[in-house]
Amino acid sequence: RASSATCASAWLSEFAGAGVAGGESRTAKRSSPNATLNVRGSASDGVVSPRRAHASLLLSIDGVELLFDCGEPCSHSLVKRGIPADFVDAIFLSHLHSDHVGGFPMVVQWFWLANRTKPLPVYMPKEGIATFRKYLITVLLFEELMKFRMNLLPLKGKKKISVRGVHVTAWNNSHLESLKESFGRMYPNQFESFCFRVEGKKTSVVYSGDVGAPLDLVPLLQKKTDVLIVELAHFEPITLFEFLSNYRIQKIVFTHLGGFIQRNLDQTKKLAQKFFKKGQYIFADDGFRLRF
Numbered sequence: 001r002a003s004s005a006t007c008a009s010a011w012l013s014e015f016a017g018a019g020v021a022g023g024e025s026r027t028a029k030r031s032s033p034n035a036t037l038n039v040r041g042s043a044s045d046g047v048v049s050p051r052r053a054h055a056s057l058l059l060s061i062d063g064v065e066l067l068f069d070c071g072e073p074c075s076h077s078l079v080k081r082g083i084p085a086d087f088v089d090a091i092f093l094s095h096l097h098s099d100h101v102g103g104f105p106m107v108v109q110w111f112w113l114a115n116r117t118k119p120l121p122v123y124m125p126k127e128g129i130a131t132f133r134k135y136l137i138t139v140l141l142f143e144e145l146m147k148f149r150m151n152l153l154p155l156k157g158k159k160k161i162s163v164r165g166v167h168v169t170a171w172n173n174s175h176l177e178s179l180k181e182s183f184g185r186m187y188p189n190q191f192e193s194f195c196f197r198v199e200g201k202k203t204s205v206v207y208s209g210d211v212g213a214p215l216d217l218v219p220l221l222q223k224k225t226d227v228l229i230v231e232l233a234h235f236e237p238i239t240l241f242e243f244l245s246n247y248r249i250q251k252i253v254f255t256h257l258g259g260f261i262q263r264n265l266d267q268t269k270k271l272a273q274k275f276f277k278k279g280q281y282i283f284a285d286d287g288f289r290l291r292f
Contacts, residue, residue: 035203036060037227039288040077041069042255044233044262046099052286053077054099055256057207057229058088061200064166067091067107068196068207074103075110077286085114090163092155093124094209095175095193104132108141108150116148123161123170125192126154155194165201170194171220174212175234195220203292210234210256214243225249226292231256232283237268241275251292252281 038060041053054071058078067074067088093101101124111120124132129152136142143150157172175193184191193212197220198205206220208230217230225247232240232254244252254272261268265283272281282288 034062035200035205035226035292037205037229037253037288037290037292038081039229039253039255039284039286040074040081041071042257042284042286042288043071043099044256044258046097047259049262054102055210055231056103057255058083059198059205059207061166061198061203061205062164064164064200065089066163066166066168066198069094069100069209070102070104070107071099072103072106075106078107079110081287085111085116086118088120089118090161090168091120091122092168092170092196093122093128094196094207096125096128097210100210101128105136105139105141108136111148112141112146116146118148120148120150121153121163122150123153123155123168125190125194127190127192128152129154155192157194167199169197169199171197171216173209173216175210175216177212197223205229214240217243221247221249227251227253227290229253229255232261232268233258237261237271241272245275250280251290252276253284253288253290254281255284257283 038058040058041056043049043052043054053073055069056071056074056077057068059066059068065088067090070091070093093104132152155170157170159170161168171194173193173195176191180191193210195209195211195216196207198207203226204224205227206217206225206229208217210231211217211234213235228244228249228251230240230252233256269283
C-alpha cells in the first residue's frame with residue numbers, strides 16, 4: 001500500500017500543473033444547474049448488500065440522459081425513481097464484472113414491456129457484444145419484439161462519443177490487469193475496463209468505473225472537472241485521498257464503497273477531512289442526488 005502512495009507522489013510531480021484541491025459546498029447555489037447526478041447503486045466490490053444496490057448511476061447533462069453501468073437491480077431502482085422507459089439516451093458499461101452489468105438484461109426487458117420507442121445505443125467492451133447478443137436471445141428477448149432499435153457498440157480508449165451534443169470519452173484503466181495476469185492464458189477474454197470523461201457545454205464530469213489504482217485517473221483530470229464520481233473499493237482511502245488532493249475538483253462523490261469502508265465510515269470521513277474542504281466531498285448512498 002505504501003508503495004502505491006510513493007508511486008502516486010512521483011507521478012504527481014510530473015502533473016504539478018493540475019493544481020491543488022478546491023471545491024464548492026454542497027449547499028452552494030449556482031444560478032442555473034444544468035446537470036444532475038443520481039446514484040442508483042453504490043454497493044461495494046461485488047458483495048451483495050441488504051441496503052445497497054450494485055453499481056449504477058444516471059447522469060443528466062444539458063438535457064441528455066446517460067446511464068452508466070447496470071448493476072442489479074438497476075431496472076427496479078430506476079422505475080422506483082419514476083424514470084420512464086424513453087428517458088435514457090445511451091448506456092455505458094465500464095467493464096463486464098457482473099456487479100456492473102448483471103441488471104442489463106432486465107433493463108432491456110423493462111424498455112420492451114414499457115413500449116420504449118427511442119433508439120438505444122449501448123457502449124461496452126467489445127468482447128461483450130457477441131456474448132450479450134446471444135444471451136438476450138437465450139432469455140427470449142428477441143429484437144423483433146422491441147419497438148426500439150438497440151445498437152451494441154464497442155468502447156475504444158480515447159475515442160470521443162457524441163450523444164446529442166454531450167461528449168463522452170472512454171479511457172482504458174488497469175482494473176482487470178491482475179485477473180489478466182492470473183487467467184489470461186486460460187481464457188480468451190480481453191479484460192478491458194474503462195473510465196469516462198463526460199463534457200457538456202459548461203459542465204465536465206469524470207466517472208471512474210472500477211480502477212486498478214488512482215493513477216488510472218491522471219489523464220481524465222488534466223482539465224477542469226466539476227464532479228468526480230470515484231469508487232472506493234479497491235485501494236486504501238488514504239492513497240486515493242492523497243492523490244485527489246492535488247487536483248482542482250469542485251465536487252467528489254465517493255461510491256462503490258468497500259465493505260471495510262462501510263463498516264468504518266465515520267473514521268474514513270474523518271480522514272477525508274484532512275485532505276478536502278468542507279462540503280467538497282460526499283460518501284454516496286443509494287438514491288443520492290446532486291444538482292450542479
